[in-house]
Amino acid sequence: MCFYRRVRNVYLRCGHAINLPEEEIKCDSVRCKFSPNHPSTCVPPSCTQTCWQYHQFPQQYAPNIDDLCPNCKAQR
Numbered sequence: 001m002c003f004y005r006r007v008r009n010v011y012l013r014c015g016h017a018i019n020l021p022e023e024e025i026k027c028d029s030v031r032c033k034f035s036p037n038h039p040s041t042c043v044p045p046s047c048t049q050t051c052w053q054y055h056q057f058p059q060q061y062a063p064n065i066d067d068l069c070p071n072c073k074a075q076r
């Protein structure tokens with residue numbers, strides 16, 4: 001089942017955090033409406049009964065980066 005990944009880079013040297021654009025992570029299931037492997041012949045109403053119609057709960061990812069954020073870097 002597909003989901004969105006939200007990445008928030010945390011820059012340790014200045015304490016700022018920057019949110020990156022949401023990324024969609026695709027699965028390969030034929031039973032997921034958003035999957036690249038979902039057959040184009042599978043359409044509602046049967047699709048709504050056999051396939052996932054929603055994304056999974058988004059994954060949050062916040063890597064700590066031992067550096068200044070790009071904004072602070074640009075000001076130096």
Ligand SMILES: [Zn+2]
Pocket residue numbers: 001002003026027028029032033034035
């Ligand atoms: Zn999927």
Ligand SMILES: [Zn+2]
Pocket residue numbers: 031032033038042043046047048050051
């Ligand atoms: Zn379907």
Ligand SMILES: [Zn+2]
Pocket residue numbers: 011014015016068069070071072073
């Ligand atoms: Zn900063």
